Amino acid sequence: MKKVTINSVAEYAGVSKKTVSRVLNNEPNVSPATREKVLKVFKELDYKPNPIARGLARNKSFIIGCLYDNPSKSYITRVQSGALEACHKFNYNLLIHPCELRGDELIHNVDQLLTTSRLDGLVLTPPFSDSQELIDFLKTQNIPFARVASALEDDTSISVRSNDEQGAYELTEHLISLGHKEIAFIKGHQDHSATEKRFSGYQNALLNHGIEFNEDLVAQGNFSYHSGADSAKQILDLEPMPTAVFASNDYMAAAVLKLATQRQLRVPEDISIAGFDNAPIARHIWPGLTTIAQPVEEMTRQAVEQLILQISDPSTEVYQKVLEAKLITRESTAEK
Amino acid sequence: MKKVTINSVAEYAGVSKKTVSRVLNNEPNVSPATREKVLKVFKELDYKPNPIARGLARNKSFIIGCLYDNPSKSYITRVQSGALEACHKFNYNLLIHPCELRGDELIHNVDQLLTTSRLDGLVLTPPFSDSQELIDFLKTQNIPFARVASALEDDTSISVRSNDEQGAYELTEHLISLGHKEIAFIKGHQDHSATEKRFSGYQNALLNHGIEFNEDLVAQGNFSYHSGADSAKQILDLEPMPTAVFASNDYMAAAVLKLATQRQLRVPEDISIAGFDNAPIARHIWPGLTTIAQPVEEMTRQAVEQLILQISDPSTEVYQKVLEAKLITRESTAEK
């Protein structure tokens, strides 16, 4: 079986390569008769244009890269799923590239990625979307990129995030409205801008409701389940024990719930627990976790969609958007 | 800033394109002096070969595609992580492509994928690795592929799986050894070959220990948490209630645990629960789930590695391997 290329199609149809190319790309100035004829040959020969050849000619790959370094599997898959949705809408494909934020390796690693696969653009997810160093590098490389879920101020690059501060504020307010005053807080990873945002949401809610902020109630996590387990120990060992715990994501909240249950504490009767993200685990455990739903897929979908628009027309205005986060109450929080 | 291509390098170094190409690919027959000179120019101009051009000339993309349709996020990320490990070892990249098994769309969808991105090979994960239709199609397309975690017999394609039947057998035996006789079973998705394997492992263990198989104790799930919740209801409503439940994966087991806890049943005192896969959730909940650890990353890593070897040398012998599954006991199972 011989390969079907634009040349064989042209020969078979009795027209020039260029005319075939015109039909292929729906370009104008092809007579209906010719177009018809070529299309028929496409079918007959089952012609499939070679994307690599096209890529070479147009200097495009129709591939978007997705960078991440995140312990949460569900977060990653949600990001991927949103990105894929946008990609497929525009006939792009998605290449995934997990790598580590830390170390001088990062820039080199990304450079390597760009070298080995001509990506048309890059989606950055936290913590990369917060890395000024990486952003600067990508600008020098002149490669389009979009940032997801980053609070970092940079109005020259596409950014879609959700309102972390607002979300944390609402959740804290929810706990306060249930009568809680000693509300412990588990912080996220220091490299994520969301970490500080969520923390200030918590602090501001306390402030506005006349509750004094107590540093002893704050534990430093890093978004991983493991760090949540450590923080849980620290918090549940406090005397007096706080009546509520607000963890910066659901995995850490799940870790608190696990330890609490192990210690025969009743949740929410003895202690209320809340998370952030509305990860699947939040509803896979009992009691279900009160949390803040962050529209991860939607953020990524929009970011990638805008990225692709930016790629096709670099003069497109830079898109920056903040989506709403939403409180979801489940069984893990209750009146004090 | 002008683009640095093989031509500019050649000109600058005062040699021909071809010589530059030789240096680039570490081909022999280049004098040390020339090689040195060209390498120096690479550095000076910061030359990066264009992978697309190379791809066109060699008819290769250095990209592997990964196909999946799986409700388990952790499974997907584990698959990806194993695949990436192998890819990066050989300087390949990974393109992900979730799609649905059902419907005539599948073949068309995959065909589309192959058309829009010249993949060098494809990794199939369940249920695709079990789809004879897809396998046949890929063979006609002459595109190399490797199957992960599939019990489907096909010794002409690369396959790495774990011993599902053995794993299920051991787990069931574990429950029996704890004194359980009424052991409910939740089956997985019908399209996965692992589903039947795990089921027969369960049945054989019962048989070999003189316990009569009782069809009423079997519920049909599909590996999703949701289906686990439905099956859990069915099983926990049985009278008398079984003393143990073996779910075909950890998500479904977690659903059983959740419902049991909701109903104030004590696990494992009132009922033992076990899963399969050793997904993260198995240790993120309390009590931790007794389960079977399946080396998902390792399976995928080996599969992709072999796939790449196959790509570089089609005469390579077809690799087929069965890895061991391992029993992990946690707190969710105990003496009857």
Place this chain on the structure above:
DNA sequence: CGACATTATGACACCGGTGTCAAAGTACAT
């Protein structure tokens, strides 16, 4: 030192498309 093998190098076609531009064809007004 000449005959011959071996190594080093470059010219050129090629991979399969797209972009540019000129030429040919067609429509319509004068």
Place this chain on the structure above:
DNA sequence: ATGTACTTTGACACCGGTGTCATAATGTCG
């Protein structure tokens, strides 16, 4: 019939590499 504008088409260069093959340079040996 002729001029003009517009549509349709193809020739050819080009994207940035690799493969083939001829030729030039070097090494080896009697």
